[in-house]
Amino acid sequence: MNAQPADILYDRSCAPAVLLFGDDAARRERLADRIILSGGRVTASEPIDTAADRLDGQAGARIVVDLREDGGAALDGLLMWLDAQAGRVGRLSTLILTPPGLIDVVTARIADIGVRILVDPEGGELEAALEDLLAPPPPLTSDSSREEEQRLSDEVGLIARRLPPSAQEAEPMVEGSATDARLVQAMLRLRRLRGQHFVPSLFADPAWDILLDLMGARLGRRSVSASSLCIAAAVPATTALRWIAHMTKQELLVRRPDPRDGRRVFIALSEQAAVVMHNYLAAARRIVAPAG
Structure with missing residues (x-):
């Protein structure tokens, strides 16, 4: 020293x-x-x-x-x-x-x-x-680093408070919809496309990227590791892990053990968060391809 x-x-x-x-x-x-x-x-x-x-x-x-x-x-x-x-x-x-x-x-x-x-x-x-x-x-x-941590916690808490108290209060989900899966993939590709034309940090939105990636994984019946989700969040890994931790605490995300590797966990949407994402996609479909 x-x-x-x-x-x-x-x-x-x-x-x-x-x-x-x-x-x-x-x-x-x-x-x-x-x-x-x-x-x-x-x-x-x-x-x-x-x-x-x-x-x-x-x-x-x-x-x-x-x-x-x-x-x-x-x-x-x-x-x-x-x-x-x-x-x-x-x-x-x-x-x-x-x-x-x-x-x-x-x-x-x-x-x-x-x-x-x-x-x-x-x-x-x-x-x-x-x-x-x-x-x-x-x-x-009240230095800026602690203010930033509190801001992150407050933002995630605000998202969580918008979830329905129970997944049963919303419309039943039809899992595995190919249309929804394609819609999520298109949304993710469009978000990545912005980074080719603008400074990527201008649009940093890790919570939304995390939710989109996990919804796509749910529809595709895929498991997502923490390291993979860090990449999907499109922010530095340290920042992504903080968002994942806070979103898990607020019950937007859940941790599930990997049945084949006891030293790894998968991250998934909570049932309440999945309901909200399902309803969002249903509304988005009506905008992208309106009936009539």
């Missing part, structure tokens, strides 16, 4: 403590520096295979985990512990840094939004997440 910021005038021992785990010692050292510069103090920096012993009795700790490769059963156990802790703490408790190739492994064990998954973070993405991690509970400041 090299960082020794001279302009910090408070007692470093009062800074929030962070446990840091990762198998690359050089990366851990760089991460420790960034944690210190963000206002934290690293009380442990160790390989991932020692995490289980180090975390014993550490409920409520702030944790950063840097993953580079699949650790198998040991990694699964660590991820389940982190997810369970997040559910008890009630605030952001853990940051997991992962490469794209481990998205499905991580999301199979992490469901609570108190664990934030960062996929190869770039620019100020890690610093913003560290500020959230180190913030006192409840937040006493």
Whole structure:
């Protein structure tokens, strides 16, 4: 750990403590520096295979985990512990840094939004997440990163509140409609076409892309992994995972275990969300091909 910021005038021992785990010692050292510069103090920096012993009795700790490769059963156990802790703490408790190739492994064990998954973070993405991690509970400041997280939660909540209380209150769905499947595919192609003529970020709408992709998968009786859904969301994977987590919490999406791979989950529309998408497509058909 090299960082020794001279302009910090408070007692470093009062800074929030962070446990840091990762198998690359050089990366851990760089991460420790960034944690210190963000206002934290690293009380442990160790390989991932020692995490289980180090975390014993550490409920409520702030944790950063840097993953580079699949650790198998040991990694699964660590991820389940982190997810369970997040559910008890009630605030952001853990940051997991992962490469794209481990998205499905991580999301199979992490469901609570108190664990934030960062996929190869770039620019100020890690610093913003560290500020959230180190913030006192409840937040006493209103920096832009926490405002953005609240905005995302509010937007997803607004979508969820528009769902019918029960899927039985809407028209029965006719699953597998070839017309609806073609309509969804056309919508997705048209949305991708915009990116060829405009700056793609101008039209970023991950919630809608996620809903469309999952409706298309439902109509085609296909299963969708978290990593595949990140691609469909047409935003950086870290952003997509945050949307997926919030949409799952608000019961727009559901997680289903992969029956052939216990270390992976599929993401699907909830029944209520599927009803709304079905009704939307029925209305869209009447516009695209009006009767008469």
